Every structure is written in C-alpha cells, then in structure tokens.
Amino acid sequence: MSDLDGPSCRATARRGDLATAFGRLHRTTEIPYGDRGHALVTEAVLRRCDPDAIELRRIVVESTVWVALRGPSDAPPAPLAWRRGLLWLRLGQSQWLLDQAVTYLSTRRSGDELLVNQQLVRADLADAATDHAVVEAYLDDPYATPDLHTVLTRTDRSLLRLLGGSGFLGDGPGQAAYLSELLADVYGGGPR
Amino acid sequence: MIKLDDRLATLRRHAHEWGRELRPYAMDLDADPAVPRALDSMAVRYLQRVLVPEDPLVVDGHRFDGVAALERVVVFEELCRGDAGVTLAAPGPSLSGVLIARLGDPAQREYFFSRVRQERLWTFFALTEPSGGSDAGGLSTDLSTVDETGNHRLNGVKRFVGSARRARLGTVFARTRPGPLGVIAVLVDAADPGFQAVPLPMIGLRGLEICAIDLTDVAVAPQHVLGRHLPPSARGLWSAVQTFNQLRPGVAAIALGIARAAVEYIRAERPGAHGTDLDRIERLESEVASVRQLIWAAAVAVDRNPRDGYLASAAKARAVRLAEEATLGALALLGPGARLDHPYLDKLARDARGVEFMEGTRHIQRLNASQGVINGRFAGRGTDRAGAPQPVAAGVADGPRRTGRRVPADGDADPDGTDGR
Ligand SMILES: Cc1cc2nc3c(=O)[nH]c(=O)nc-3n(C[C@H](O)[C@H](O)[C@H](O)COP(=O)(O)OP(=O)(O)OC[C@H]3O[C@@H](n4cnc5c(N)ncnc54)[C@H](O)[C@@H]3O)c2cc1C
Numbered sequence: 001m002s003d004l005d006g007p008s009c010r011a012t013a014r015r016g017d018l019a020t021a022f023g024r025l026h027r028t029t030e031i032p033y034g035d036r037g038h039a040l041v042t043e044a045v046l047r048r049c050d051p052d053a054i055e056l057r058r059i060v061v062e063s064t065v066w067v068a069l070r071g072p073s074d075a076p077p078a079p080l081a082w083r084r085g086l087l088w089l090r091l092g093q094s095q096w097l098l099d100q101a102v103t104y105l106s107t108r109r110s111g112d113e114l115l116v117n118q119q120l121v122r123a124d125l126a127d128a129a130t131d132h133a134v135v136e137a138y139l140d141d142p143y144a145t146p147d148l149h150t151v152l153t154r155t156d157r158s159l160l161r162l163l164g165g166s167g168f169l170g171d172g173p174g175q176a177a178y179l180s181e182l183l184a185d186v187y188g189g190g191p192r
Numbered sequence: 193m194i195k196l197d198d199r200l201a202t203l204r205r206h207a208h209e210w211g212r213e214l215r216p217y218a219m220d221l222d223a224d225p226a227v228p229r230a231l232d233s234m235a236v237r238y239l240q241r242v243l244v245p246e247d248p249l250v251v252d253g254h255r256f257d258g259v260a261a262l263e264r265v266v267v268f269e270e271l272c273r274g275d276a277g278v279t280l281a282a283p284g285p286s287l288s289g290v291l292i293a294r295l296g297d298p299a300q301r302e303y304f305f306s307r308v309r310q311e312r313l314w315t316f317f318a319l320t321e322p323s324g325g326s327d328a329g330g331l332s333t334d335l336s337t338v339d340e341t342g343n344h345r346l347n348g349v350k351r352f353v354g355s356a357r358r359a360r361l362g363t364v365f366a367r368t369r370p371g372p373l374g375v376i377a378v379l380v381d382a383a384d385p386g387f388q389a390v391p392l393p394m395i396g397l398r399g400l401e402i403c404a405i406d407l408t409d410v411a412v413a414p415q416h417v418l419g420r421h422l423p424p425s426a427r428g429l430w431s432a433v434q435t436f437n438q439l440r441p442g443v444a445a446i447a448l449g450i451a452r453a454a455v456e457y458i459r460a461e462r463p464g465a466h467g468t469d470l471d472r473i474e475r476l477e478s479e480v481a482s483v484r485q486l487i488w489a490a491a492v493a494v495d496r497n498p499r500d501g502y503l504a505s506a507a508k509a510r511a512v513r514l515a516e517e518a519t520l521g522a523l524a525l526l527g528p529g530a531r532l533d534h535p536y537l538d539k540l541a542r543d544a545r546g547v548e549f550m551e552g553t554r555h556i557q558r559l560n561a562s563q564g565v566i567n568g569r570f571a572g573r574g575t576d577r578a579g580a581p582q583p584v585a586a587g588v589a590d591g592p593r594r595t596g597r598r599v600p601a602d603g604d605a606d607p608d609g610t611d612g613r
Binding site for chain 2: 056109110111160169178
C-alpha cells in the first residue's frame with residue numbers, strides 16, 4: 001500500500017484517536033473523494049487542501065470537527081491504496097469500540113453477575129472479534145472488497161448495542177461509530 | 193392473519209394523514225430538539241388524549257382513547273412513519289399514563305389525567321439509573337426517609353429519561369427497602385425543589401430529549417405513592433413488568449414506522465429499481481408487512497392479558513432489527529454519499545438505533561421471549577400445547593378495558609420473576 005501505513009493507522013484508531021489516524025492516512029494536499037464526489041475530512045485536512053468544494057455538513061467527534069464536502073464534478077476518486085488505508089482505520093476504530101464495550105460491561109451487573117459474563121453478551125464479543133479477524137485477513141489482499149465496510153458497520157452496530165444507552169449519546173463512543181459509518185458511506189461501495 | 197375491524201381501519205387511515213403532517217417538522221426538530229413542533233397537529237391531539245378515557249378523540253363517529261394496545265400500535269406505526277422524533281416529542285400522558293392507569297387509585301388517576309387534559313403537559317417516566325437500565329431490580333434511588341411532616345424524601349439519579357426537561361409531571365421508581373418488594377413508583381412534580389433534569393446529546397430520536405435527572409430530597413406526599421391501595425406484591429417492580437408488557441407493542445410499532453419510512457423512501461427514490469436491488473426492496477417490504485402482523489398479534493395478546501408480554505418481546509426485538517436493517521439497506525441502495533445527499537434517510541438510520549434501548553434491549557427481549565417458550569406462554573395463555581395462537585376475531589380492540597384494573601396479588605404473579613424490561 002505504497003506510502004500508507006495501514007497497521008499504524010489502525011493502531012492509532014484503536015487508541016480512539018480517529019483524527020490523528022485520519023491525518024496519518026492523509027499526507028497529501030489532495031482531498032480524497034468518494035465515487036460520487038463527496039468527501040469527509042477533518043477541518044485540519046480541509047485547511048491544508050483548501051479545495052474547490054461545497055460544504056455539506058459538520059460533525060463533531062470528541063473535539064475534532066469533521067467536514068462533509070461535495071467536490072467539483074470531475075473530482076478524481078481517492079486511490080485504491082488510500083481506501084484500503086481507510087479500512088485499516090475503520091478496523092482500528094471498531095476494535096477501540098470493542099475495548100470500550102468490554103470495559104463498560106466489566107463494571108456493570110445484572111443481578112449478581114457482571115454483564116461481561118452473560119452468555120449472550122459473550123457471544124456478541126466473540127462475533128465482533130471474529131469479524132475483526134476476517135477484515136484483517138482480507139486487508140492483506142490488494143483487492144479487498146468494499147463489502148468489508150458493511151462487515152465493520154454491522155460489527156459496530158452490535159457493539160453499540162452492548163454499550164446500552166451510553167452508546168446512543170452524541171458525546172460518547174457512538175458518535176465516533178457514527179462518523180465511521182459516514183466514512184464508509186462516502187468512500188465505500190462502488191459507483192452506481 | 194389479523195384484520196382490523198372497521199373502527200381501527202378508519203383510525204389507521206386517519207393516522208396515516210396525521211403522520212404525514214409531522215414529516216415537515218422532522219429535520220428542524222432533529223437540529224434543535226429544544227423547540228417543540230407540530231403542537232397543533234392532529235397527531236399531538238391524539239397523543240395528548242391517549243389513556244384519558246373521559247376525553248376520547250372522536251373520528252368518523254368512533255371513539256378512541258388509546259387504552260387498547262392494538263389501537264396504540266396502529267396509530268404509532270403511522271405517526272412514526274411520518275416521523276418518530278416528532279411523535280416522541282409530543283406532550284401527553286405517555287408511559288406514565290399506562291403506569292398510572294394500571295396502578296393509580298381513583299384520586300391519583302384524577303390528579304394526573306386532569307392535569308394532562310387541561311394543560312399542554314409533558315410527562316416523564318424515570319426508571320433507568322446510571323448503574324444499569326436492564327437490571328431494573330438493582331435500582332437504588334432512595335425513598336426510605338420520611339420527614340417530620342410525613343412526606344417521603346426522594347434521593348437518587350436517573351438516566352436517559354425522555355422529555356424530562358420539558359415535563360411537569362412524571363413517575364419515578366425508587367426503593368423503600370432492599371429486595372424486589374421494596375421498589376415502588378411515585379408521582380413527582382418536576383417543579384418541586386430538588387428535581388433537576390438536564391438533556392443529554394443524542395445521536396438520533398433527538399425530539400425525545402432524553403435527560404439525566406438529579407433528585408435531591410424531593411418531597412413526595414404519601415398520596416403520591418402509586419399503588420398504595422394495593423398489597424406490596426401487586427405494585428412496584430411487578431407492576432412495572434406488566435406496564436412494560438402493555439407498552440412494548442407500541443415501542444415495536446415505533447421501530448416499524450421507522451422501517452416503513454425508510455422502505456417507502458427508497459421506493460420513491462428508485463422507481464426503476466430492478467434485479468437484485470428490486471429484490472432487496474421487495475424483501476424489506478414483505479418484512480415490514482410480517483412484522484406488522486407480529487406486532488398486532490402481540491398487542492392483541494397483552495390486551496387480553498397484560499401478563500402475556502412474551503410475544504410483545506419477540507415483536508419488539510424483530511421490529512428494532514428490521515428498523516436497523518431497513519434504514520441501512522435503503523442507504524446502501526442509494527450508493528456512495530447517500531447519507532449526505534439524503535439527510536432524512538441518514539436521520540432514519542440514526543433514529544432506528546435508539547429504539548433498541550427503549551423499554552429494554554434486544555437481549556433482554558429475547559431472554560424474555562425464551563422464558564415464554566419454556567413456560568409455554570409464548571403466544572399467550574390462549575395457546576394450544578403446540579403454541580399455536582387461537583384465531584383472533586376482528587374488532588378485538590373493543591374488548592374489556594384494562595384501565596385501573598386491579599393487579600391480582602397472588603397466584604397470578606409472574607412465577608419466575610424473569611420478565612425483563
Ligand atoms: C432513546 C432512549 C429513550 C429512553 N427512554 C427512557 C425513559 O423514558 N425512561 C427510562 O427510565 N429509561 C429510558 N431509557 C433507558 C433504557 O431503558 C435503557 O437504556 C435500557 O434499559 C438499557 O439500559 P442501559 O442503557 O443501562 O444498558 P445496560 O443495562 O448497561 O446494558 C448493556 C448491554 O448489556 C446487555 N445486557 C444487560 N443485561 C443482560 C443480561 N442479563 N443478559 C444478556 N445481556 C444483557 C444489554 O442488552 C446491553 O446490550 C431510554 C433510552 C434511550 C436510548
């Protein structure tokens with residue numbers, strides 16, 4: 001994946017630092033566009049690139065501002081290697097979410113039993129880790145399918161359920177997962 | 193298959209129009225949940241009267257008071273198909289209304305419902321605490337202290353309580369002593385000293401404005417203890433379980449409304465869809481239809497017997513799964529950038545996630561449903577040994593009313609105590 005270091009991008013995202021992970025993914029002064037000319041970048045990347053694009057939305061995650069854009073009609077789609085880097089980022093983010101869920105469930109109880117020891121919960125944790133392993137295995141393949149984004153979104157949704165109502169708050173882990181879904185929406189899939 | 197009688201079919205037609213009126217307010221409310229919208233709409237007029245039997249809404253000569261779960265699910269699907277956020281932001285008796293109708297003595301019912309009737313009044317229902325919502329039995333909000341005037345003193349913290357900031361009246365679950373019989377519900381006036389509700393930022397369903405509530409020495413008069421005329425075994429947590437049984441089909445209908453909104457949206461956006469895309473749309477449409485039947489059956493079951501909430505658990509679990517699948521599926525069918533180009537669909541996908549937690553998560557519902565399978569009551573007590581429900585006549589909504597019905601305290605109690613929230 002040329003100059004993009006996927007594993008280190010993943011490691012940063014796994015620490016919950018999506019903005020730095022994205023900065024690592026994006027070192028050029030070109031805005032990465034999706035197949036339909038949308039982009040979703042941090043404000044820092046936006047300032048560096050100063051593109052000819054229309055701002056659609058702003059989303060705040062932790063204290064980082066992310067900006068959704070629509071680029072010019074001839075905006076070139078982001079290269080394959082960059083998109084694979086994004087999958088590494090989303091994988092790291094999803095693994096961070098798993099860590100959050102384990103921590104959360106390890107401190108809460110149902111009756112006398114910790115939530116993390118409930119069998120339904122354990123099954124979800126196992127499924128999430130398995131999905132992560134599947135995605136990671138595919139990431140060695142230069143032609144990784146866009147469907148991996150769907151796998152990660154499904155996994156994140158299951159982890160968000162494990163986080164209870166706290167995962168539905170705009171200032172909690174659910175907001176980072178929402179941003180990850182938006183990144184998949186902009187850069188995943190194929191042209192139609 | 194359940195067919196609605198004329199009365200409910202009429203209501204459904206009207207509710208469809210009421211729901212349509214809500215849609216234009218949806219995005220504004222999502223952006224700024226602090227400002228209530230659509231307050232003069234027919235939807236809100238209905239929701240304000242739900243469970244107020246003295247003041248029914250009359251539509252085409254039929255009277256509607258929302259007492260029957262089947263009536264509520266028919267309306268909620270249509271309103272939430274219009275918009276779930278706007279629907280949930282409406283004033284009215286809401287969850288507390290069902291609890292008070294079930295547990296309140298005549299004076300408490302009069303106090304609560306007369307205020308709801310006269311004012312544009314929001315209400316709240318505070319059960320969940322920061323330490324865990326699924327395990328309602330573990331709640332620790334304290335009501336054990338009685339002051340020199342004979343009032344109870346309420347102390348504790350609640351989380352994720354819908355509409356609590358704008359509400360003026362509501363119900364709070366608290367504990368007078370350890371153990372399941374020590375949990376009771378009380379009526380609380382939000383204007384009382386020591387009550388503070390702060391809205392929490394939400395990812396979706398923002399109109400609901402879930403809040404953190406702080407309760408510091410809030411005075412609760414003895415006449416505001418719900419179910420005080422009942423034996424301890426018939427109030428408290430067990431009553432909450434039965435209340436949830438009655439509410440659950442309605443929550444499922446909220447999810448169904450969201451799913452349907454997404455499916456209709458994609459139908460309208462992709463009129464020429466064919467091949468696998470068309471297959472996916474049609475599959476979602478048929479799932480919407482089948483989950484609707486499941487929800488109706490669940491509503492019929494709890495209308496017959498409020499203890500029969502197992503099917504309602506199954507329906508709620510299925511409906512929230514469908515809401516997530518339908519909203520994500522619709523976005524996928526629109527291709528890259530759909531969440532930016534179709535903000536309403538993006539909102540539906542955010543809203544869909546929230547219904548998961550309302551009135552108990554999918555895990556809890558599935559555990560509850562499995563309990564019904566094991567004890568042979570999954571599809572209600574009117575089931576044969578193979579579990580097949582007996583045929584349902586149309587017009588079931590006209591059956592006996594549940595309002596104020598005394599909860600039997602003895603042999604009818606949930607034998608295993610495993611009904612989840
Ligand atoms: C939009 C919204 C509206 C709400 N409205 C209200 C309201 O008006 N009033 C109110 O009181 N509360 C309300 N709630 C709170 C809601 O009831 C709780 O979020 C819900 O009960 C889950 O509790 P929790 O968030 O503490 O999650 P937890 O109980 O911490 O659960 C975390 C995870 O563990 C799982 N789990 C828990 N116990 C078990 C078990 N025994 N076996 C297997 N898995 C288990 C859960 O399924 C979940 O996935 C609302 C929440 C939301 C998001």
